[in-house]
Amino acid sequence: xxxxxxxxxxxxxxxxxxxxxxxxxxxxxxxxxxxxxxxxxxxxxxxxxxxxxxxxxxxxxxxxxxxxxxxxxxxxxxxxxxxxxxxxxxxxxxxxxxxxxxxxxxxxxxxxxxxxxxxxxxxxxxxxxxxxxxxxxxxxxxxxxxxxxxxxxxxxxxxxxxxxxxxxxxxxxxxxxxxxxxxxxxxxxxxxxxxxxxxxxxxxxxxxxxxxxxxxxx
Numbered sequence: 001x002x003x004x005x006x007x008x009x010x011x012x013x014x015x016x017x018x019x020x021x022x023x024x025x026x027x028x029x030x031x032x033x034x035x036x037x038x039x040x041x042x043x044x045x046x047x048x049x050x051x052x053x054x055x056x057x058x059x060x061x062x063x064x065x066x067x068x069x070x071x072x073x074x075x076x077x078x079x080x081x082x083x084x085x086x087x088x089x090x091x092x093x094x095x096x097x098x099x100x101x102x103x104x105x106x107x108x109x110x111x112x113x114x115x116x117x118x119x120x121x122x123x124x125x126x127x128x129x130x131x132x133x134x135x136x137x138x139x140x141x142x143x144x145x146x147x148x149x150x151x152x153x154x155x156x157x158x159x160x161x162x163x164x165x166x167x168x169x170x171x172x173x174x175x176x177x178x179x180x181x182x183x184x185x186x187x188x189x190x191x192x193x194x195x196x197x198x199x200x201x202x203x204x205x206x207x208x209x210x211x212x213x214x215x216x217x218x
Contacts, residue, residue: 006021006216018178056094060096063097066114068128069081079158109149129161132201179215
């Protein structure tokens with residue numbers, strides 16, 4: 001469920017606020033248990049947020065960064081989310097963080113527990129790799145599944161994917177949904193209305209009891 005909405009006039013302001021909020025949550029987790037884990041999403045939307053977060057003052061050597069989902073392609077591919085994270089987040093002060101990719105690293109990634117997870121949303125209503133018509137969508141969005149990280153394919157996904165499942169996202173210490181543009185806001189409004197989760201799988205997250213903070217700008 002969306003617990004709070006943070007609305008901004010411009011991308012710069014959103015990126016700064018989201019970076020500050022994520023950094024604060026990571027500091028709290030580090031103070032509580034000595035380490036913190038951040039899960040992020042791919043795509044073009046988070047690039048500016050990544051760049052701002054990379055300059056945050058915190059003990060990055062105690063931060064583990066991973067992905068909510070990934071295309072099953074090597075980092076040499078421009079389609080790789082891991083490549084995006086290395087280029088835009090694991091720079092500056094954040095270069096000291098430990099990165100846990102998903103592609104060809106599934107067993108290591110399965111053990112992760114997220115202190116902060118930042119989700120995006122596609123124009124088709126997908127989030128993570130919860131795509132409409134995906135072959136394992138029912139399992140991926142099942143709150144009762146014992147699977148943490150699964151391989152999944154869908155007509156709208158391009159390459160085969162790897163995605164953490166809904167229970168992993170629900171267990172995050174802090175969950176954020178980052179979207180930009182009027183078109184995405186219209187998609188979100190539609191997802192918040194009645195309708196099957198299978199048609200717009202982001203509904204599985206929005207209808208969860210887990211609190212979500214929405215970050216949006218036009």
